[in-house]
Amino acid sequence: MRRILLEIVFLFLVTTCSDCQKLLLPGSWEVLVENAGIASMHTAVTRFNTVVLLDRTDIGPSRLSLPPNQCRNNPTDLLTHHDCTAHSALFDPTTRRVRPLSIITDTWCSSGQFLSDGTLLQTGGDYDGLRRIRSLRPSPYFEDPLFDWNELQHYELTAGRWYATNQILPDGSVIIVGGRSSPSLEFFPPKTKSKSKTKTTGPRPFPFLSETKDAQMDNLYPYVHLLPDGNLFIFANTKAILYDHFTDTVIRYYPELKGVPRNYPSAGSSAMLSLSDDHSTAEVIVCGGSGRYGVFAQHDSKAPAEITCGRITATDVASTWKMEDMPWGRIMGDMVMLPTGDVLIINGAKAGSQGFELGSTPSFNPVLYRPNEPFGHRFTVLAPTDVPRLYHSTANLLPDGRILVAGSNPHHFYQFGDNVTFPTELRLEAFSPEYLSPERANHRPKIELAPEKLVYGTPFEIEITVELAMLGVVEVNLGSAPFATHSFSMGQRLLKLNVSQSQQMGQTTTSGNRYRIGCIAPATGAVAPPGFYMMFAVNQGIPSVAKWVQMGS
Structure with a gap:
């Protein structure tokens, strides 16, 4: 009886008292920088322990100035044709310094991937960035003047890639899948079909993206996972295929994941679980989402988010989706693979969808998913932040085991001030999982x-x-x-x-x-x-x- 009373008191405290949650729930939060200058829409950690922050370029002046003589002049920008503020930055989590980087063409809703030599490849965007390719070669020196964005001048994408997905392949090349009005894929560097002697000069048609889109559905930022047999698991909306990128062949259609669409703009998330033993078995998990079927569809920002997760053994030809529920529905949650093999689900909201002004009820508490625990005991609610992280927020694992959380700008342009609902967020936070607690240090x-x-x-x-x-x-x-x-x-x-x-x-x-x-x-x-x-x-x-x-x- 005493144990039941204690559990009731605990549940009351963690559901009604934010400060109590911070004391009673696992994990802790810290604000690293109050003003990073930009709201990071895209974030990546380099091999020198620095972090690349990247936003769109036509969003209005940021709060981070460019060095002298590096202003952007672009008549296609929506707000500022002459802009002397940065829209990319380098962050050092150890010293907490922020340094502006210079990005030229628009990187709104673009994609990226690290190459085998550690160079960050960055592709697509909108407006003048639609077919652009950029690279950034990391440096061990934070103030290295040569460490900045390079816009490739003699090569561009074969199709416009706005909301595409990148994945590095076994040979070190990168596949770039989809994009708005681009049901196709291509490679960097370019390659031909392995069975064809004819050089491919344009994008490779990818009918799966046409099959999963109609007048009411969008399938942007498809989930792409490289399986340990070299094939790709590609998921869009509610459907998934096993794709052989060498021969341009769909090997298998997986069973449909029941429920609402999951990827952009329906705002679920996906991760491939850790590979272990002989590394031949790969499981994929897809969680959350909303009932919004298209970028321009009418949608209720108060509509509850999807609570279910689907998990499937992608390397098993007879596999089906196994369903389980999160503690609550979530959209715009970021899935971070922790060093332990557990999955952290962080950021996002409990209602609405991705898009400007279309999310509400921030989800302040991260959730830990332990894939090896028994069914029904895999989710643990963690300590909350005070900072809403909605549309255009990110989460990345740092080498010290913390999770860097950045961004959140659910508006068409930068909006600051006390009178703004969910203002543009310039703070950088770090979440420390329970494994970093002082009592575990020894x-x-x-x-x-x-x-x-x-x-x-x-x-x-x-x-x-x-x-x-x-x-x-x-x-x-x-x-x-x-x-x-x-x-x-x-x-x-x-x-x-x-x-x-x-x-x-x-x-x-x-x-x-x-x-x-x-x-x-x-x-x-x-x-x-x-x-x-x-x-x-x-x-x-x-x-x-x-x-x-x-x-x-």
Whole structure:
């Protein structure tokens, strides 16, 4: 009886008292920067632990000035033809410095992906950015004057790509799927069909995007996941296919995910769960969404968001969707793969849809999804923020295990002030999961020694230290650095490596107990596309600070 009364008191406190939630629910929040100058619509973490923030260019003056002689002059901009403010920035989470970057063409609702050498590829947008390709090569030096956006002058996309999705492939190339009025795909760098001797000069038609769109439905920012067999799982609205990008063949149509449409503008989200064991099995989860069927459809901003999640084994030819409910409906939630293999669902709202002024009732509490727990016990409600994160907000995993939260501008242009509902948000926050709580610090491993480059299928060793002696096997997990925008993280994946039992090497007076762990690198580029990954050692569910390693041949 006493336990029941305590549970009732707890539920009352966490549902009626925001401060009580912060004290009683797992996790904690911190404002890193009060004014980053821009509201980040697109966010990506570089291999030098800096963060690229990127917004559209025609949104009006930002609160971050460009250096002298770098003003933009563009007669196609909606508001400011001569603009001396930045619409991209570089952020250092350690020093909390923000530095303006110069972006020229419009990046509104564009797409991106890191290449194998760590360069950030950025594609499409609107207006003068519709067919543009940009690149940004990270530098270890925060103030490096050469570290800035480069607009490719002699190459452009073969079709306009507004609201497209990018995914790096096993050979290091990038596939770019869809876009507004573009039911097609293409590659960077360009490539032809493997069975064809004829050079492809235009976009490759992709009928699936036409099949999933009609006069009342939009299927923008499709969910694209690279499976460990090299094929692609592509989801649009309520349907999904298994696609062979080498032969341009649809191998399979998956069963339809019942309920409302899920991707933009219906505002659900999706992630591929962590790959483990022999890395041959891949599961995909799709959560949330709304009943809004088209960008220009009439929609009630108070309409409750979808509460269901669908989970499917994408590599199983006989698989079907398994349904479960989140604690509440959510739209515009970002899914972040944590170093542990759990999924953080953060940001968004409980009603409406994506689009300007079309979301309401912010969802302040993140939710943790533990995929290996029994059905009905996988979701945990976490501590809330005070900052609404609605349309055009992002979330990215940082190498120290925190989640950087940025953006939110649910208006056509920048709007500030106390009289604005959900004003443009310039604050950068960090959410610390429970594994970073002070009482777990003495279990947190530290990577002391690890290779800088991993070769496919090759054994290697790392050395770690832990203050307290360890129990059980320490995981060694690789997390990619995705391009996060519009509730989907392009290229996101987490791999749990095959490891040996930790061997204790002795104790040091400064770092605690030292251990050596044998590991085997992923077997192929389909399991882990070439590029830079955050390597985490995970001890009893508590991750180390990551060490960046390069995956390749």
